[in-house]
Amino acid sequence: MTKVLMQGNKVIAEAAIRAGCRFYAGYPITPQNEIPEYMAERLRQVEGGVFVQSESEVAAIHMVIGASAAGARSMTSSSGPGISIKQEGISSMAACQLPAVIVNMMRGGPGLGNISPSQGDYFQATRGGGHGDYRTIVLGPASAQELADLTMDAFDLADRYRTPVMILADGMMGQMMEPVVFKEPEPRAYPEGLIMKGAGAGKRKIIRGLILDPLALEEHNWMLDRKYRTIARQETRCELFRTEDAELILVAYGTAARIAKGAIKRLRDAGIRAGLFRPISLWPFPTNEVRDLATRIENFLVFEMSTGQMVEDVRLAIQGEARIGFFGRPGGVVPTPVELANVVMRRYDRERGITECC
Amino acid sequence: MKQVFCRPKSMTKNIFHYCAGCGHSIVHRLIAEVIDELGIRGIAIGVPPAGCAVLAYNYLDIDMIEAQHGRGPATATGVKRVLPDRVVFSYQGDGDLAAIGTAESFHAANRGENITVIFINNAVYGMTGGQMAPTSILGQRTTTSPAGRAALLDGHPVRVSEIFSQLPGTAYIERCMVNSPAAILKTRKAIRKAFQCQIDGRGFSLVEILSPCPTNWKMTPIDSCRWIDEVMCKEFPLGVMKDVPAVEQNEGG
Ligand SMILES: Cc1ncc(C[n+]2csc(CCOP(=O)(O)OP(=O)(O)O)c2C)c(N)n1
Ligand code: SF4
Numbered sequence: 001m002t003k004v005l006m007q008g009n010k011v012i013a014e015a016a017i018r019a020g021c022r023f024y025a026g027y028p029i030t031p032q033n034e035i036p037e038y039m040a041e042r043l044r045q046v047e048g049g050v051f052v053q054s055e056s057e058v059a060a061i062h063m064v065i066g067a068s069a070a071g072a073r074s075m076t077s078s079s080g081p082g083i084s085i086k087q088e089g090i091s092s093m094a095a096c097q098l099p100a101v102i103v104n105m106m107r108g109g110p111g112l113g114n115i116s117p118s119q120g121d122y123f124q125a126t127r128g129g130g131h132g133d134y135r136t137i138v139l140g141p142a143s144a145q146e147l148a149d150l151t152m153d154a155f156d157l158a159d160r161y162r163t164p165v166m167i168l169a170d171g172m173m174g175q176m177m178e179p180v181v182f183k184e185p186e187p188r189a190y191p192e193g194l195i196m197k198g199a200g201a202g203k204r205k206i207i208r209g210l211i212l213d214p215l216a217l218e219e220h221n222w223m224l225d226r227k228y229r230t231i232a233r234q235e236t237r238c239e240l241f242r243t244e245d246a247e248l249i250l251v252a253y254g255t256a257a258r259i260a261k262g263a264i265k266r267l268r269d270a271g272i273r274a275g276l277f278r279p280i281s282l283w284p285f286p287t288n289e290v291r292d293l294a295t296r297i298e299n300f301l302v303f304e305m306s307t308g309q310m311v312e313d314v315r316l317a318i319q320g321e322a323r324i325g326f327f328g329r330p331g332g333v334v335p336t337p338v339e340l341a342n343v344v345m346r347r348y349d350r351e352r353g354i355t356e357c358c
Numbered sequence: 359m360k361q362v363f364c365r366p367k368s369m370t371k372n373i374f375h376y377c378a379g380c381g382h383s384i385v386h387r388l389i390a391e392v393i394d395e396l397g398i399r400g401i402a403i404g405v406p407p408a409g410c411a412v413l414a415y416n417y418l419d420i421d422m423i424e425a426q427h428g429r430g431p432a433t434a435t436g437v438k439r440v441l442p443d444r445v446v447f448s449y450q451g452d453g454d455l456a457a458i459g460t461a462e463s464f465h466a467a468n469r470g471e472n473i474t475v476i477f478i479n480n481a482v483y484g485m486t487g488g489q490m491a492p493t494s495i496l497g498q499r500t501t502t503s504p505a506g507r508a509a510l511l512d513g514h515p516v517r518v519s520e521i522f523s524q525l526p527g528t529a530y531i532e533r534c535m536v537n538s539p540a541a542i543l544k545t546r547k548a549i550r551k552a553f554q555c556q557i558d559g560r561g562f563s564l565v566e567i568l569s570p571c572p573t574n575w576k577m578t579p580i581d582s583c584r585w586i587d588e589v590m591c592k593e594f595p596l597g598v599m600k601d602v603p604a605v606e607q608n609e610g611g
Contacts, residue, residue, distance in 0.1 A: 069433075197403075204421045204422070208422075
């Protein structure tokens with residue numbers, strides 16, 4: 001298998017093509033424009049490939065709905081403001097149980113915010129984002145290699161659970177170049193019977209989320225809930241980095257986790273045995289895995305490029321079993337490993353544990 | 359004895375939920391008849407809207423995928439691009455097409471998307487209780503224009519067919535109505551031509567249908583039919599707005 005040096009956004013696009021994605025619709029927004037550009041070119045080359053530059057992100061997600069229903073592996077990508085207006089369609093896909101991959105290369109918000117890397121969309125991504133009782137599988141890659149692997153996995157997860165899957169990365173991941181090896185994709189295992197392609201001579205299909213009878217909609221909601229519980233049981237992913245001997249755990253995902261690894265090296269050089277807990281699946285959140293750590297380690301510091309969103313999941317998981325601090329830089333600021341290491345050293349000592357707990 | 363009238367094969371046996379005198383049920387039937395006639399039941403895929411016709415799949419016995427309010431042409435685009443040999447249509451009200459879904463409809467038309475749009479213009483938001491629509495007539499009283507639609511405050515009725523005809527991507531556009539047997543037969547022909555246009559690969563087709571909503575117009579069904587003749591037709595003149603032959607459509611590859 002050959003290793004190639006590629007920019008993050010292009011890695012996502014190439015991984016999608018290799019995973020069999022044959023429909024892409026999207027609207028330009030920085031910092032993810034290389035994804036539609038790359039898809040426009042590649043989908044021209046592959047058989048059955050369709051690329052549509054849509055009139056808006058709303059239109060894009062609804063095109064993806066149609067394409068997904070018609071049986072194509074489908075993807076759309078955007079950032080902040082564009083993801084906000086896609087929520088109508090994401091909710092719809094959850095209701096109609098349609099698979100697709102949605103990429104959010106996060107930028108600073110709220111509002112137009114800026115185009116710098118940020119992690120302020122964690123709540124929107126992991127809480128469902130749109131209206132109604134539903135969840136979206138959310139994967140948070142932290143390297144170009146993971147952009148490739150998780151994008152491919154995202155298509156499989158979307159098919160397996162018939163649900164939209166989000167890749168939640170940020171502008172930094174999208175712009176940086178790193179070597180990647182594209183793995184062999186799994187053959188698609190999506191039941192032919194679910195695809196809408198005209199009734200033929202047989203019985204027709206209806207795809208809908210409208211269920212007017214409250215009891216029937218309640219049952220639909222519980223059915224979806226059972227599916228989400230299965231996902232929560234089976235699909236959590238995380239990385240433990242130097243946690244075996246750790247006295248202090250940093251919790252971070254995506255770009256923040258890379259910074260945290262740099263900080264951990266410095267902290268260890270300074271005699272603080274720090275480790276990293278990195279959720280890879282952001283929903284389902286690896287609750288049990290972080291709780292396990294909390295049974296033997298007393299101090300946690302959650303680091304996010306936001307004012308503090310994932311920290312709520314960490315608190316819910318740890319349930320008061322350990323001390324939890326938080327450090328955040330929202331607005332598109334990307335702190336250095338040195339800054340993070342300094343924050344830890346200021347706020348942690350072995351006697352008192354982490355201070356300024358939240 | 360010769361049977362001259364029966365339920366179209368592409369129609370279910372369900373009883374319409376529409377109000378008495380509503381145009382939706384007539385148009386549903388026409389669509390089913392045309393689908394039968396063209397023999398395309400097996401390859402037809404419909405996209406019903408949010409609106410009174412949200413349950414269109416209860417009546418049309420073909421594959422159907424619901425769209426969110428206004429997004430029908432985007433969803434239809436996704437389906438059609440993946441399955442170019444299927445006959446794909448969206449069914450939309452005036453709020454759906456000319457307000458919340460203006461962008462999706464306009465750009466599907468402008469891309470010359472090879473789909474058909476069945477556009478029900480009843481000059482109100484039927485489903486939500488008769489609020490003002492982009493197509494409400496000046497002076498028309500609705501629940502959100504109690505003093506009558508005023509141009510200065512509410513803008514003017516949107517003439518979708520005329521506007522879309524200006525787009526080079528559109529191939530076939532006709533405005534009809536369903537307030538008399540003769541008008542209904544004409545509408546049926548227009549729907550047939552629109553589907554045929556798609557089958558021939560000529561590009562975007564749209565049939566705008568002036569359609570009674572007696573409930574929200576607060577008129578009897580008969581008065582509603584008269585209102586279409588006397589008022590709506592003046593604002594929305596009937597006729598073929600565009601019918602581009604196949605050759606011209608293909609220009610420029
Ligand atoms: C995003 C969104 N906004 C509002 C609604 C509520 N809604 C449903 S149908 C409708 C208006 C329908 O009017 P029209 O498109 O003219 O169709 P009609 O019911 O008259 O056939 C509205 C506002 C909705 N379903 N979704
Ligand atoms: S409210 Fe109007 S459009 Fe809706 S079903 Fe009744 S008559 Fe038809």
